[in-house]
Amino acid sequence: MSSSRFNWFKFSSPATFYPLAGKLVPWITAVAVILIVVGLYMGFFVAPTDYKQGEGYRIIFVHVPASWMSMFIYLIMAFWAAMGLVFNTRISGMMVQALAPTGAMFTFLALWTGAFWGKPMWGTWWVWDARLTSELILFFLYIGYIALHSSIDDKRRADRASAILVLVGVVNIPIIYYSVKWWNTLHQGASVSVKSGSSMASVMLIAMLIMALGFWAYSIAVAFARVRSIILEREKDTRWVSELSEIKR
Amino acid sequence: MKEFFNMGGYALYVWGSFGMTALLMIAEPILVRNKRKVTLQSVSRYVRSKSARQSINSSGEME
Numbered sequence: 618m619s620s621s622r623f624n625w626f627k628f629s630s631p632a633t634f635y636p637l638a639g640k641l642v643p644w645i646t647a648v649a650v651i652l653i654v655v656g657l658y659m660g661f662f663v664a665p666t667d668y669k670q671g672e673g674y675r676i677i678f679v680h681v682p683a684s685w686m687s688m689f690i691y692l693i694m695a696f697w698a699a700m701g702l703v704f705n706t707r708i709s710g711m712m713v714q715a716l717a718p719t720g721a722m723f724t725f726l727a728l729w730t731g732a733f734w735g736k737p738m739w740g741t742w743w744v745w746d747a748r749l750t751s752e753l754i755l756f757f758l759y760i761g762y763i764a765l766h767s768s769i770d771d772k773r774r775a776d777r778a779s780a781i782l783v784l785v786g787v788v789n790i791p792i793i794y795y796s797v798k799w800w801n802t803l804h805q806g807a808s809v810s811v812k813s814g815s816s817m818a819s820v821m822l823i824a825m826l827i828m829a830l831g832f833w834a835y836s837i838a839v840a841f842a843r844v845r846s847i848i849l850e851r852e853k854d855t856r857w858v859s860e861l862s863e864i865k866r
Numbered sequence: 867m868k869e870f871f872n873m874g875g876y877a878l879y880v881w882g883s884f885g886m887t888a889l890l891m892i893a894e895p896i897l898v899r900n901k902r903k904v905t906l907q908s909v910s911r912y913v914r915s916k917s918a919r920q921s922i923n924s925s926g927e928m929e
Contacts, residue, residue, distance in 0.1 A: 646895075661870075666874070671874040671875070671876060672873040672874035672875075672876050672880060673873070673874070673876035673879055673880065675873070675876075675880055676879060676880055676883045676884075679883055679884055679887045680883065683887065718894070719894065722890050722891075722894060725890070726886065726887050726890060729883070729886050730883040730886070730887065733878075733879045733880075733882045733883045733886075734879065734883065736879060737876055737879050835891065838895075839894055839895060839898055842895070842898045842899070842902065843898050843901070845902065846898075846901050846902050846905040849905050849906070849909045850905055850908075850909065853909045853912050853913065854916075858909065858913065859913045859916075859917070863906055863910075864906070864909055864910045864913055865910070865913075866910060
């Protein structure tokens with residue numbers, strides 16, 4: 618093995634990743650808790666009342682981070698799905714499997730908090746406009762992935778079949794993101810955009826970004842913790858699993 | 867205090883959103899932790915029974 622080049626594929630081995638993830642989970646969890654506590658404090662006590670929406674706008678501090686995560690997690694799943702198809706690494710399919718429930722949860726939360734925001738501001742819980750409908754389709758993509766993956770007994774085959782589903786579904790992500798521009802929707806335009814920056818007051822924006830980072834850390838911690846169980850189950854015939862101290866007992 | 871929980875009349879909507887988010891983001895880690903406990907039990911039982919079977923097989927061949 619050449620010593621000058623760092624071998625990234627080493628970490629794609631479940632035997633290496635399992636203990637690494639185990640060490641990282643408590644730290645990432647701590648980061649998530651701290652960021653979310655700080656974000657909530659700023660969101661409720663530091664950020665001022667909105668001149669138009671009063672206190673009702675504070676839903677933004679969970680709605681936007683949850684919606685971002687629903688899309689980010691899908692993109693990361695698509696990345697791992699592609700890695701799995703191209704390099705045939707075992708860990709890829711396991712990562713996709715570990716991320717899906719968290720992604721589905723954040724998509725549900727985006728829809729739920731959106732409904733609870735839409736009711737007082739637009740006068741309706743739900744409309745079939747482009748932004749809301751494409752987000753609902755994202756929810757069905759997560760559910761579809763979970764159902765397809767669990768319906769195939771051979772997990773390696775399940776990985777490949779559902780990877781294709783995930784990759785086809787990825788076209789939905791730009792549709793969600795640009796829906797407020799492409800169509801005339803009830804949903805407002807982006808609060809934060811790459812081109813024009815932010816249209817929010819800076820304290821509100823900082824509180825929202827801290828919450829988003831907290832949700833990021835939360836997602837990584839939960840996915841790493843979940844992938845450890847998936848690794849154990851799917852690698853139970855290997856020697857390294859039978860030699861783990863928590864398995865020998 | 868009462869004013870804070872009233873959220874300027876938006877209490878239902880603000881707490882409905884934050885409440886559901888808190889519920890799910892607390893429930894999910896608990897479910898993941900339970901899953902780990904169950905997986906550890908089942909996998910260690912599997913490994914033990916497999917090694918027991920193998921030692922019976924190999925002792926059978928010895929005779």
